[in-house]
Amino acid sequence: MHDQHSQTIRTTCPYCGVGCGVLASRDADNTATIQGDPEHPANYGRLCSKGAALGETVDLDGRLLHPVVHGERSDWDTALETVADGLRRIIAEHGPEAVAFYGSGQMLTEDYYVSNKLFKGFIGTPHVDTNSRLCMASAVTGHKRAFGSDTLPGNYADLEEAELLVLAGSNLAWCHPVLYQRVKAAKAENPDMRVVVIDPRRTDTCEIADLHLPLAPGTDVWLWNGLLNHLARDGQVDYVFLEQHTEGFGQAIEMARSGGSVPDVAAQCDLPEGDVVQFFRLFTRTEKTVSLFSQGVNQSSAGTDKVNAIINCHLLTGRIGRPGTGPFSITGQPNAMGGREVGGLANQLAAHMDFAPEDVDRVRRFWDAPNLVTGPGDKAVDLFQAVARGEIKAVWIMSTNPAVSLPDADRVRDALRECELVVVSEAMAHTDTTEVADVLLPALAWGEKDGTVTNSERRISRQRPFLPAPGETRADWQALCAVAGRLGFGDAFAYSGPDQIFDEHVRLSAFENNGRRDFDIGGLAGMARAAYDAMAPRQWPVRADGTDTPRLFADGRYFTESGRARFLPVEPHAPVHRPDPQFPLVLNTGRVRDHWHTMTRTGKAARLSTHAVEPFVQVHPEDARVFGLEQGGLARVGSQWGHFLGRVVLDDGQRRGNVFAPMHWSAQYAVKGRADAVVNPATDPLSGEPEYKHTPVAVAPAHATWHGFMLLRERPAEHPHCAWWAFARGGSFVRYELAGNDDPDALPTVARDLLRNGSDWVEFEDPARGTYRAAWIAEGRLMGCLFMGPLETLPGRHWLASLFDEATLSSADRMALLSGRPPAGAPDVGRTVCSCFGIGENTIVDTIAGGAIEPAAVTAACQAGGNCGSCVPEIQNLILRHAPAANRRTA
Numbered sequence: 001m002h003d004q005h006s007q008t009i010r011t012t013c014p015y016c017g018v019g020c021g022v023l024a025s026r027d028a029d030n031t032a033t034i035q036g037d038p039e040h041p042a043n044y045g046r047l048c049s050k051g052a053a054l055g056e057t058v059d060l061d062g063r064l065l066h067p068v069v070h071g072e073r074s075d076w077d078t079a080l081e082t083v084a085d086g087l088r089r090i091i092a093e094h095g096p097e098a099v100a101f102y103g104s105g106q107m108l109t110e111d112y113y114v115s116n117k118l119f120k121g122f123i124g125t126p127h128v129d130t131n132s133r134l135c136m137a138s139a140v141t142g143h144k145r146a147f148g149s150d151t152l153p154g155n156y157a158d159l160e161e162a163e164l165l166v167l168a169g170s171n172l173a174w175c176h177p178v179l180y181q182r183v184k185a186a187k188a189e190n191p192d193m194r195v196v197v198i199d200p201r202r203t204d205t206c207e208i209a210d211l212h213l214p215l216a217p218g219t220d221v222w223l224w225n226g227l228l229n230h231l232a233r234d235g236q237v238d239y240v241f242l243e244q245h246t247e248g249f250g251q252a253i254e255m256a257r258s259g260g261s262v263p264d265v266a267a268q269c270d271l272p273e274g275d276v277v278q279f280f281r282l283f284t285r286t287e288k289t290v291s292l293f294s295q296g297v298n299q300s301s302a303g304t305d306k307v308n309a310i311i312n313c314h315l316l317t318g319r320i321g322r323p324g325t326g327p328f329s330i331t332g333q334p335n336a337m338g339g340r341e342v343g344g345l346a347n348q349l350a351a352h353m354d355f356a357p358e359d360v361d362r363v364r365r366f367w368d369a370p371n372l373v374t375g376p377g378d379k380a381v382d383l384f385q386a387v388a389r390g391e392i393k394a395v396w397i398m399s400t401n402p403a404v405s406l407p408d409a410d411r412v413r414d415a416l417r418e419c420e421l422v423v424v425s426e427a428m429a430h431t432d433t434t435e436v437a438d439v440l441l442p443a444l445a446w447g448e449k450d451g452t453v454t455n456s457e458r459r460i461s462r463q464r465p466f467l468p469a470p471g472e473t474r475a476d477w478q479a480l481c482a483v484a485g486r487l488g489f490g491d492a493f494a495y496s497g498p499d500q501i502f503d504e505h506v507r508l509s510a511f512e513n514n515g516r517r518d519f520d521i522g523g524l525a526g527m528a529r530a531a532y533d534a535m536a537p538r539q540w541p542v543r544a545d546g547t548d549t550p551r552l553f554a555d556g557r558y559f560t561e562s563g564r565a566r567f568l569p570v571e572p573h574a575p576v577h578r579p580d581p582q583f584p585l586v587l588n589t590g591r592v593r594d595h596w597h598t599m600t601r602t603g604k605a606a607r608l609s610t611h612a613v614e615p616f617v618q619v620h621p622e623d624a625r626v627f628g629l630e631q632g633g634l635a636r637v638g639s640q641w642g643h644f645l646g647r648v649v650l651d652d653g654q655r656r657g658n659v660f661a662p663m664h665w666s667a668q669y670a671v672k673g674r675a676d677a678v679v680n681p682a683t684d685p686l687s688g689e690p691e692y693k694h695t696p697v698a699v700a701p702a703h704a705t706w707h708g709f710m711l712l713r714e715r716p717a718e719h720p721h722c723a724w725w726a727f728a729r730g731g732s733f734v735r736y737e738l739a740g741n742d743d744p745d746a747l748p749t750v751a752r753d754l755l756r757n758g759s760d761w762v763e764f765e766d767p768a769r770g771t772y773r774a775a776w777i778a779e780g781r782l783m784g785c786l787f788m789g790p791l792e793t794l795p796g797r798h799w800l801a802s803l804f805d806e807a808t809l810s811s812a813d814r815m816a817l818l819s820g821r822p823p824a825g826a827p828d829v830g831r832t833v834c835s836c837f838g839i840g841e842n843t844i845v846d847t848i849a850g851g852a853i854e855p856a857a858v859t860a861a862c863q864a865g866g867n868c869g870s871c872v873p874e875i876q877n878l879i880l881r882h883a884p885a886a887n888r889r890t891a
């Protein structure tokens with residue numbers, strides 16, 4: 001092992017769809033040094049908290065390093081034969097439609113291409129869907145309806161150039177942080193720029209909002225139809241564009257008019273009339289307008305209609321295909337866009353072709369695939385319901401964790417348990433989905449795998465390996481090709497590397513294209529391995545002339561039959577399931593700043609595990625009063641489909657009647673923390689995307705006789721056995737938040753059971769208060785501590801946590817230990833706000849008290865907010881709460 005350690009590799013972040021360039025190198029201890037790539041056009045050197053912490057997630061702890069068959073360690077030969085044999089048998093007995101593949105926008109394009117080709121082309125099943133269904137399907141369907149193709153017209157620079165940026169159902173500050181930073185910087189440069197946020201809750205993204213419209217959930221179509229109506233009436237119509245480049249305006253405006261005028265719209269959306277007027281006026285008068293939308297739009301039973309309602313307004317004003325304008329669908333996953341390119345959805349074929357007979361014929365000839373399917377298969381939610389009904393008997397799941405992330409997740413988990421053959425290709429050994437699998441295939445993870453991804457602005461970037469393949473892990477495409485070979489399709493899957501797969505993908509995109517399909521990267525054909533390895537980011541289409549395309553539709557030509565963009569008449573409707581007396585509140589779900597999806601990777605990083613440490617439910621203080629919920633208490637959130645337990649967080653940024661919960665916690669990280677156990681399985685009838693943002697629920701205090709927490713230097717072999725726990729990693733310790741239903745008198749017994757090491761502990765018990773506290777010190781070092789009792793008796797965790805960093809406990813700290821509070825004079829930094837520098841809330845509040853009344857001044861004084869900037873909105877909030885009134889600047 002020579003200087004491989006120090007070699008810096010250009011690669012791409014594996015998290016969100018911004019697609020930031022990363023400079024990575026391997027350190028001697030197998031950790032990684034990570035920096036933003038100053039030359040990558042997505043981020044120009046910036047990284048957010050998740051990207052910056054990538055180095056902490058590449059260790060081998062918890063990795064799946066060898067194949068597993070029926071719970072036993074196995075080898076590749078046996079595992080592959082088990083898969084091939086199972087598929088052969090099920091296909092022979094029940095036909096290919098009894099087999100399904102469920103993939104992910106986190107697969108590389110090459111892996112994705114091979115899976116689609118194998119299942120749709122050779123095995124011959126149409127049931128090939130992916131988690132993009134949960135994420136981008138409504139945008140795809142909306143794009144196709146309007147443009148005749150799944151095309152994102154613009155690019156990131158448009159967001160900076162816009163003078164009005166509408167963020168619809170997007171929490172950009174947390175979910176696309178680097179793009180948010182770019183927008184924020186652009187706004188600081190251009191005082192005329194305005195930002196409107198359309199979101200039922202007040203998020204950190206509202207930090208840059210000139211106007212926040214906290215509309216009633218699910219009412220977006222009313223709002224955008226109202227805007228269309230207003231634009232038409234106000235004469236803000238680009239008549240030339242309308243006449244020459246669009247069709248269908250008449251019906252669309254007729255529908256929009258039936259929604260009534262501003263007061264009707266305001267009433268439907270439950271917004272102040274003045275705010276609606278202000279939004280309409282801003283939109284009317286601002287030529288350079290971009291409307292960026294994300295899951296508040298897509299994840300709805302009206303998702304596709306919401307998308308088209310937005311696009312309609314851009315078509316009427318001709319604000320598309322020009323700098324600083326356009327509807328902008330931001331993608332979630334690193335390769336959500338690449339997945340669509342290869343046809344990773346059950347209702348597409350490949351290379352942006354559908355199931356039109358000529359497309360089927362073309363792909364069949366190109367692949368020489370006799371079994372090619374001729375029509376669409378089941379979409380994700382239906383697919384797992386077909387598994388539950390026993391119609392689908394074998395499913396291969398790759399790079400996604402459906403037992404956690406699909407709606408009605410308990411049913412999904414049960415269905416997988418009952419399914420004859422569940423194959424899971426995974427990087428991690430223990431996920432909720434691997435627990436119910438028959439065969440586990442160990443996959444290369446980020447830093448090891450090799451291929452391409454496409455970001456939100458159609459930019460294809462390389463993910464390059466800088467770490468060796470650990471254990472028996474293999475690339476996902478290799479596992480797929482190996483099974484293809486065993487099924488007798490070896491010739492069509494004889495790739496020597498990802499470069500060959502990419503080249504075939506490139507050639508298919510250009511095959512008999514002649515400008516008819518938007519996705520054409522023919523200009524990249526014929527790259528040898530070295531050129532593929534060196535490939536700089538490219539923005540598609542890259543047609544035969546070899547040039548990138550930063551913008552589409554500049555010529556006013558669309559991919560519809562007529563060449564015109566289509567207006568769609570969209571009829572507003574309420575969400576499928578509506579609150580009733582039994583389930584009176586609406587559950588909205590989404591993301592937190594520092595965690596990624598089901599936490600298999602971000603959960604490894606201490607830095608990312610401090611901002612949100614346990615499942616929670618955000619509730620408006622007034623609703624909390626009505627439903628008897630207390631800040632910091634545990635709540636049971638229940639729906640017709642299931643329930644989860646989470647900590648109550650009061651937040652007046654919530655709408656009355658709405659609660660919010662994160663989607664991240666799995667059974668690996670908490671007992672009953674899966675929000676998707678509660679989420680309803682209703683979907684958009686056109687896109688099949690689930691209505692994740694709207695489930696009627698009841699929220700009630702969860703019964704607990706005691707609360708507690710435990711900090712341990714070493715992770716125990718098993719999680720504790722008590723009614724409720726949530727697990728998080730700290731720097732040199734692990735943390736459990738706990739609650740139980742046991743008799744408080746029995747706490748010492750419960751505690752000893754939790755500790756499984758009763759004798760070494762110093763204990764303190766106060767039966768009168770129902771508290772129990774213990775600590776374990778070995779060779780002067782704190783090894784663990786446990787605090788149990790009523791909620792109000794529990795001390796903060798931060799000072800105790802800091803003691804794990806001490807080589808030996810001072811006698812003052814040792815004396816103070818069981819009080820849980822620092823000895824007089826010692827600082828308690830408080831809850832972590834800035835995860836990049838590990839700066840706590842108390843430190844920031846002290847800085848504010850010392851006169852720092854601007855975020856920049858706080859950063860100057862204590863570093864907080866000085867790296868990725870994601871915590872600046874929170875710092876701003878702390879300033880509002882804590883700055884001496886006389887100094888405070890009004891926001």
Ligand SMILES: Nc1nc2c(c(=O)[nH]1)N[C@H]1C(S)=C(S)[C@@H](COP(=O)(O)OP(=O)(O)OC[C@H]3O[C@@H](n4cnc5c(=O)[nH]c(N)nc54)[C@H](O)[C@@H]3O)O[C@H]1N2
Pocket residue numbers: 016017135168169170171172174175176198199200201203216217218219220294295296297331332333588589590591592593594595596597693
């Ligand atoms: N930190 C972090 N970043 C991520 C991810 C992550 O797991 N963690 N995941 C990535 C992925 S795959 C995705 S898809 C993106 C998602 O990125 P976003 O879509 O920005 O994130 P969400 O939190 O899912 O939802 C966005 C907002 O929609 C709002 N909303 C709910 N209902 C409605 C409604 O009816 N109308 C409107 N207008 N808004 C509504 C919610 O309150 C929420 O604030 O994030 C990506 N980035």
Ligand SMILES: Nc1nc2c(c(=O)[nH]1)N[C@H]1C(S)=C(S)[C@@H](COP(=O)(O)OP(=O)(O)OC[C@H]3O[C@@H](n4cnc5c(=O)[nH]c(N)nc54)[C@H](O)[C@@H]3O)O[C@H]1N2
Pocket residue numbers: 104106131132134135136295299332333398399400401402404405406407425426427428431443444445446449476589590591596597598599600601662663675676679692
């Ligand atoms: N309630 C609610 N639920 C939601 C959403 C919501 O807003 N609310 N959002 C939905 C959306 S938009 C999305 S995108 C989904 C995301 O949901 P999932 O895709 O289920 O979540 P991840 O945790 O990203 O799952 C990726 C899995 O792949 C594994 N993995 C990582 N790298 C590799 C690799 O190279 N190869 C293989 N084979 N495996 C790998 C990881 O360990 C992890 O288990 O969740 C959806 N679910």
Ligand code: SF4
Pocket residue numbers: 013014015016017018019020043046047048049050051052175176177178179
């Ligand atoms: S913004 Fe997205 S792509 Fe960029 S570093 Fe953060 S998570 Fe990675």
Ligand SMILES: [Mo]
Pocket residue numbers: 134135136332333
């Ligand atoms: Mo997503």
